[in-house]
Amino acid sequence: MAALQVTFTWIAYAIVVALCMLVTATFVFIYQEPRERSPAVTTVSIVTLTSLLATVLLLPVDVALIASTSDPKLGRKKDWATPERVDSILLTLKIVYYALYSLDALLCLIVAPFTYFWYEEYEDTAEDSGGQSVGKRLWAALKYTLVFVALVVILFLVGFFAPIARDRKGKHWDLDYFKHLLAENHGERALTFALGLLITLGTILYVFYTASGIAILPISFIKSAPSISAPSLVASTASQLEINRERQRQLEGRSAGRSSLSAKDQRELEALVREERTLVRRQRLAAEASGEGRSWVIKAWAKTQAIFRPIKLLGGILLLLIFAIIWLSMLLTGIDKAKNSVCKHHCGYLLAHINVFNPVNWIFVNSARVFPLDYVIITLLVLIFFCSSVVGIATIGIRFLWVRIFQIRSGHTSPQALLMATVMLTLTVLAIDYSLVMIVAPQYATFGSQTICKNAPKNLILQPDCSKHPELVRPCSERSDSSVCTPTVVSTFLNRVMVNFPFFGVVCFWAQFVFLAVSLLILITALFRTPKLNEAQLDEDAEVAEEEGLLASAGRRFGATWEDITGKARTNQAGGAGRYGAAGGAPDARED
Structure with a gap:
């Protein structure tokens, strides 16, 4: 024995x-x-x-x-x-x-x-x-x-x-x-x-x-559960990107017939250009997170992750x-x-x-x-x-x-x-x-x-x-x-x-x-308190990591998990974004 x-x-x-x-x-x-x-x-x-x-x-x-x-x-x-x-x-x-x-x-x-x-x-x-x-x-x-x-x-x-x-x-x-x-x-x-x-x-x-x-x-x-689902983030980011570019066109239209923009308009235009780059990265990462345009294996993995969030x-x-x-x-x-x-x-x-x-x-x-x-x-x-x-x-x-x-x-x-x-x-x-x-x-x-x-x-x-x-x-x-x-x-x-x-x-x-x-x-x-990164010192990979963090903010909503599983965004979250803010509570990330 x-x-x-x-x-x-x-x-x-x-x-x-x-x-x-x-x-x-x-x-x-x-x-x-x-x-x-x-x-x-x-x-x-x-x-x-x-x-x-x-x-x-x-x-x-x-x-x-x-x-x-x-x-x-x-x-x-x-x-x-x-x-x-x-x-x-x-x-x-x-x-x-x-x-x-x-x-x-x-x-x-x-x-x-x-x-x-x-x-x-x-x-x-x-x-x-x-x-x-x-x-x-x-x-x-x-x-x-x-x-x-x-x-x-x-x-x-x-x-x-x-x-x-x-x-x-x-x-x-x-x-x-x-x-x-x-x-x-x-x-x-x-x-x-x-x-x-x-x-x-x-x-x-x-x-x-x-x-x-x-x-x-x-x-x-x-x-780990996001306050806004990947499909909703894709939709809201697209809406913000459209508003951003429309505002850029308005500012550029003001400069027609002038030598240059005023100092105030110039600062706003530069901020909009930086914000546009951030929104483009956010849109790409949100699309990847939802498996959009990728193989069925990646899509299945994304949905599996959403299922196991609870x-x-x-x-x-x-x-x-x-x-x-x-x-x-x-x-x-x-x-x-x-x-x-x-x-x-x-x-x-x-x-x-x-x-x-x-x-x-x-x-x-x-x-x-x-x-x-x-x-x-x-x-x-x-x-x-x-x-x-x-x-x-x-x-x-x-x-x-x-x-x-x-x-x-x-x-x-x-x-x-x-x-x-x-x-x-x-x-x-x-x-x-x-x-x-x-x-x-x-x-x-x-x-x-x-x-x-x-x-x-x-x-x-x-x-x-x-x-x-x-x-x-x-x-x-x-x-x-x-x-x-x-x-x-x-x-x-x-x-x-x-x-x-x-x-x-x-x-x-x-x-x-x-x-x-x-x-x-x-x-x-x-x-x-969620620690914030100093964007001025970030390299390209760190910037991507920060944007990925946007999918896991402090707010908790099981509705976001359900949207990630179904792959559909609520229409009331796709619009309604502020002028420069993120819809659905997503933070506004700008580059210095």
Whole structure:
């Protein structure tokens, strides 16, 4: 029975990883610029993001395998869970974790930079009539990548020789749980230091990009329904365009027989010319959105999108509710850690047993008893955080301070930008892993559904009968007997980082409060205000994006959805436009 459960758990994990590869491949192909698509960049991006998600989604496997050795009703190990069998499970998980973490670091610090320089060398020589051999491109890319190799070597050397924290105050250091965190060799110390540094760097990105995305994502779903349908927008734009051109003809007629127009008329004419260009683009984009003049596949896709708009609205409300629960859970755990951590800043505010009710943790601990229910929930949660990071990067762009280096947009992302976004997501997902394990659901991530009999002696033969006294059963904690309560591998690894290098733990812990503040501020801002673009600084693609945004303004009308489905506009919306305004509530977009 035990072997069957272990096999089923790993099969479920393989299926989820395959689905994650499909998700990452979809993300890469949606955001790539089709005309600049590079097989090397595409492959590296997909493999890197899949490896990252596989690392995070190993958590429920870890919890399920460790929890399978314990009987939650009796508060003791199962008969088959001998110390040798438990050690074998732990060893297998450690090997998989070390392999994935090492692969993540290799892809992020070596492979992605090499691919970036490889593509850059191709771009630099694309206009050269003679071209450049593969060997020369390879050597040129390796020269630049050697800098990153040197950084990796320095990073591991520092971790290998760096002194660990020696401040061991308090009786809790005598517990098996804390002693286990300190048992490590120099190789583990190097990997621990490297992982801690990468998590800390990722936390900086997590605080701004993921916090922004997790607040914007539900609002973008809720505001996805347009206030005016595509057919109505086509009709109203055509009416405005006719009025605009008629006014231009009137002004040009005034200049007949004169040397020039008055200053006032000249300014009005220039404004009308700019408005005409905007209306022409709007008309074209609205026609494309409704599938006019395009293949039946595009028309069918446009109508399908219109049909599913109410579902997106409900999905946005659901995401908003999930955001509220996650936000509250993180706040409660953060306060709990700050107040009740047994070692405070000396161990990165370690807390293996929560003292206040945490909604997310409660859901996971109870769902863990029915595997793979917890796997489904945590997969969805990880994808929410991942998609939020993508939305945050796409919204803010890749920046250095206030200077935008690359813009991430659907169908318009260059290979260089895609690789940089992949590296940023690598670091961000590592920070998400820390947040899930240490903040969002610490009890679940550390002990799962494991329990122990209250005041049970270490001799399991003399343990009280908890089947007759269920009130004696308590969730496992850091003070529980290690022969009964086995912490998960990922929690041990992350806690080891924070205990041996407390600086990383302090930074990552207090950054969670910054994350909560930033996400709440952006959510409130997004609810009541739609940001406006500075048209004077827009390039042609950005102008098109802004016009596409006209189809998703803040007002909500299910009538617009119905018109998009039927493809017919209401006659009272086609006319009645103001002199220069947009009919049906569409905003007036003018070029400077």
